[in-house]
Amino acid sequence: MPQSEFDIIAHYFKNQQVKRDDVTVGIGDDAAIISIPADRQLIVALDTLVAGVHFPDNTQAEDIGYKALAVNLSDLAAMGAAPAWFTLALTLPSADKDWLDGFARGLFELAAEHGLELIGGDTTQGPLTISIQVAGYVPTGRALLRSGARTGDAIYVTGNLGDAALGLRCLQQAGSFPYNDMAVYRLNRPQARLAFGQALRGLASACIDISDGLLADLGHILTASNVGARIDRQALPLSVSLQTMCQQDEKNYALALAGGDDYELCFCVSPQHDAALQSAIQQSGLRVTQIGTIEPQAGIRLHHAGQACNMEIQHGYEHFAG
Ligand code: ADP
Numbered sequence: 001m002p003q004s005e006f007d008i009i010a011h012y013f014k015n016q017q018v019k020r021d022d023v024t025v026g027i028g029d030d031a032a033i034i035s036i037p038a039d040r041q042l043i044v045a046l047d048t049l050v051a052g053v054h055f056p057d058n059t060q061a062e063d064i065g066y067k068a069l070a071v072n073l074s075d076l077a078a079m080g081a082a083p084a085w086f087t088l089a090l091t092l093p094s095a096d097k098d099w100l101d102g103f104a105r106g107l108f109e110l111a112a113e114h115g116l117e118l119i120g121g122d123t124t125q126g127p128l129t130i131s132i133q134v135a136g137y138v139p140t141g142r143a144l145l146r147s148g149a150r151t152g153d154a155i156y157v158t159g160n161l162g163d164a165a166l167g168l169r170c171l172q173q174a175g176s177f178p179y180n181d182m183a184v185y186r187l188n189r190p191q192a193r194l195a196f197g198q199a200l201r202g203l204a205s206a207c208i209d210i211s212d213g214l215l216a217d218l219g220h221i222l223t224a225s226n227v228g229a230r231i232d233r234q235a236l237p238l239s240v241s242l243q244t245m246c247q248q249d250e251k252n253y254a255l256a257l258a259g260g261d262d263y264e265l266c267f268c269v270s271p272q273h274d275a276a277l278q279s280a281i282q283q284s285g286l287r288v289t290q291i292g293t294i295e296p297q298a299g300i301r302l303h304h305a306g307q308a309c310n311m312e313i314q315h316g317y318e319h320f321a322g
């Protein structure tokens with residue numbers, strides 16, 4: 001490596017735009033010191049991206065930096081937390097200057113946008129792997145959980161579903177499948193719904209971010225809440241590109257139902273909060289769509305235009321699934 005571990009830390013990670021009041025000691029000592037506000041709970045999440053598993057090997061460094069933080073922020077959004085700071089474990093095959101420049105640009109662009117400070121980490125040599133641990137705050141007792149969905153609650157999602165999976169297909173089948181800029185952008189630059197997640201505090205009975213596909217992640221809410229759901233396939237929010245593909249072949253609905261990497265929120269709201277929800281949606285400027293209803297019977301029942309429909313769908317991605 002032309003640059004030592006300490007050169008890399010000093011050059012790329014120590015000087016940052018964001019300096020937070022709650023960070024008493026940041027990068028430079030053996031550990032960081034955080035002064036947590038008295039009326040807040042700390043919400044902590046960690047996600048790892050492994051080259052070739054979570055992103056194609058030829059992904060731009062800038063997109064990797066952005067996405068590594070974005071997928072973590074999405075977990076905070078799903079909890080209704082306000083993001084505060086993060087740590088970074090970076091394993092690199094070599095200290096490639098261009099790669100590090102790009103990675104830091106993508107990472108700190110998103111960190112600055114949300115006022116996040118990098119407070120520490122670890123830098124090692126090996127196969128390209130990025131782990132980020134992120135933390136944020138919620139007022140005590142107000143975090144959104146997966147376990148509160150009740151029969152009769154409406155089920156909603158933010159944004160459009162399936163575009164990131166479409167983007168991955170474009171990259172994996174390059175040459176035989178038409179390239180779609182919008183879809184590849186959605187794959188590389190997920191938008192954590194942080195402001196909206198916070199607006200859902202006190203409104204949503206349950207919330208999750210969709211990382212492994214709608215059916216898989218909604219399934220986690222249903223299991224945690226001990227309920228089931230009816231989903232209306234024709235209500236799924238789709239981009240124009242995906243809508244067209246679904247009209248040509250209904251198998252393409254699988255991209256929206258089971259494709260990963262959307263990083264949209266799926267959440268449940270009791271009808272009694274409908275008016276408050278509608279005003280939160282208006283304020284957010286997001287597309288928010290009701291896609292179904294919580295029912296007492298376990299499992300997910302898929303409907304289309306009022307009729308039950310069965311689709312053979314591959315499950316969301318699972319590591320170690322054989
Ligand atoms: P130690 O050997 O005591 O664990 P290190 O030499 O690994 O400490 O790290 C020195 C300082 O640099 C620590 O504050 C650590 O948190 C920080 N650091 C190391 N790698 C990174 C990184 N990739 N991003 C941010 N901070 C880092």
Ligand code: MG
Nearest residue numbers: 028029030031
């Ligand atoms: Mg030490």
